[in-house]
Amino acid sequence: MTIKKINNSVVVSDVECLDLDLTLDCGQAFRWERGEDGSYCGVAGGRFLKIRKENNNIIFENTDMEVFNAFWRHYFDLDRDYKAICDKLKEDELLSSTIDEYYGIRILNQEPWEALCSFVISQQNNIKRIKLIISRLCKAYGDDLGNGYYSFPSPQRLSQLSVSDFEALGLGYRAKYLEKLSKEVAGGNIDLQKIKALSLDDARKELLGIYGVGIKVANCALLFGFEFYSAFPVDVWMKRVMEYYPNGLPECFNGIEGIAQQYLFHWARNNLK
DNA sequence: GTCCAGGCATGCA
DNA sequence: TGCATGCATGGA
Numbered sequence: 001m002t003i004k005k006i007n008n009s010v011v012v013s014d015v016e017c018l019d020l021d022l023t024l025d026c027g028q029a030f031r032w033e034r035g036e037d038g039s040y041c042g043v044a045g046g047r048f049l050k051i052r053k054e055n056n057n058i059i060f061e062n063t064d065m066e067v068f069n070a071f072w073r074h075y076f077d078l079d080r081d082y083k084a085i086c087d088k089l090k091e092d093e094l095l096s097s098t099i100d101e102y103y104g105i106r107i108l109n110q111e112p113w114e115a116l117c118s119f120v121i122s123q124q125n126n127i128k129r130i131k132l133i134i135s136r137l138c139k140a141y142g143d144d145l146g147n148g149y150y151s152f153p154s155p156q157r158l159s160q161l162s163v164s165d166f167e168a169l170g171l172g173y174r175a176k177y178l179e180k181l182s183k184e185v186a187g188g189n190i191d192l193q194k195i196k197a198l199s200l201d202d203a204r205k206e207l208l209g210i211y212g213v214g215i216k217v218a219n220c221a222l223l224f225g226f227e228f229y230s231a232f233p234v235d236v237w238m239k240r241v242m243e244y245y246p247n248g249l250p251e252c253f254n255g256i257e258g259i260a261q262q263y264l265f266h267w268a269r270n271n272l273k
Numbered sequence: 274g275t276c277c278a279g280g281c282a283t284g285c286a
Numbered sequence: 287t288g289c290a291t292g293c294a295t296g297g298a
Contacts, residue, residue, distance in 0.1 A: 172294025235279035
């Protein structure tokens, strides 16, 4: 991997295992939009980014080296050896063919607050509508970043809302979950950074204590927002996949269960039912 | 019209 | 502990 500043962009060459479609539009993050040219625009960490792939280069447009190194480098998990991870996972028969077919999925390091909210919203919902609701939430209560892009609203901002304010965004019965969660985090009763520093089991216990957070939402938040690569979310799609593992998860998943899961999730959505 | 979506809280056994 | 049920919304 080599990194260069070219004009207004940061250009990263020779990145193994990063397919923008598979990574940004695979149900782990809900704020990226694909342009007709295959580029993606989105917001993370309060920053707008346009990213595209050109031959062997990943181009981070309108980004300087400081912001790239401070934020996007970690967001895209660029310092993790996904090739080695995928090679290990391919010891499993199902993943061997799945990774060949869908090589390039990475786990994004999203912010804990956004990930937790997003997956509370995700429950009993489909990806298209999750995106729609989050988009409305950001437009209504996030900071205006220009060109129709908005930051994900802070817990402080959302703590000022009522249940009916959330319902107006189409949150349905999840409105009361978001309302309470926002107030708890804004008020300091829930400390997400502290949870991030715990062991996986302890962090999961903390999240499971939150109103509206069950085992699936907790594991998604842990994997996508708290950097726990062993978290293994099982939703309706993964329940179908689990029939292929009647004796439990294979040993080659150890420590990287979450990455295995994301490939299997993608495979299931394309191949099962 | 019915079924389903990256499920959860609640009540009851 | 495990299981049944209700829950908001919108697309297929």
